[in-house]
Structures are given as structure tokens and as C-alpha cells.
Amino acid sequence: MKSFLGSGDVVRFCIRGIERRKIFINDRDREDMRKRPAKLLPETQTACYAWVLIPNYEASMSPGRSSAFQRVHNRLCSFGS
DSSP: OOOOOOTTOEEEEEEEOGGGOOSOSSHHHHHHHHHHHHHHHHHHTOOOSEEEEETTEEEEEEETTOTHHHHHHHHHTSTTO
């Protein structure tokens, strides 16, 4: 897939609960999600400018040229990461 992003562009990735439902099963699940970027971002040498985590929404922003960030976000949102 060809990227149409410029060098100064910022990309936003997000997940939302369907019909505004919570995206976490319980507090343990939320805490696990909260800790994942601390491991994944340094491991993949990926920048993250902003990250928000609320009960029914998660979003993060990264440099547009960071092609690895989509893979990082997929790992961030998957079980067993």
C-alpha cells in the first residue's frame, strides 16, 4: 500500500466500543492495556506523540512516516502482546 503522507504529517489510530460500550473486560484488562506502550514503543523504536485511554475509547498519535506504528498499534490492541 502506497503512503500519501508527508514527512511532517501525524497519524491517529483509535478503537471505540460499539454503541459506546466499554472496550475493557475489567480493571485488570485496562491495566494491561495501559502498560503495553511502555514495552512496545521502545522495543520497536516507535514514537508516540499522544495516547488517551478511557473506558470506551483508545487513541494514539504518531509521526506519519512511522510505518511501524500501525503494526505496533495492532499489537497494542491484541491479546497476548
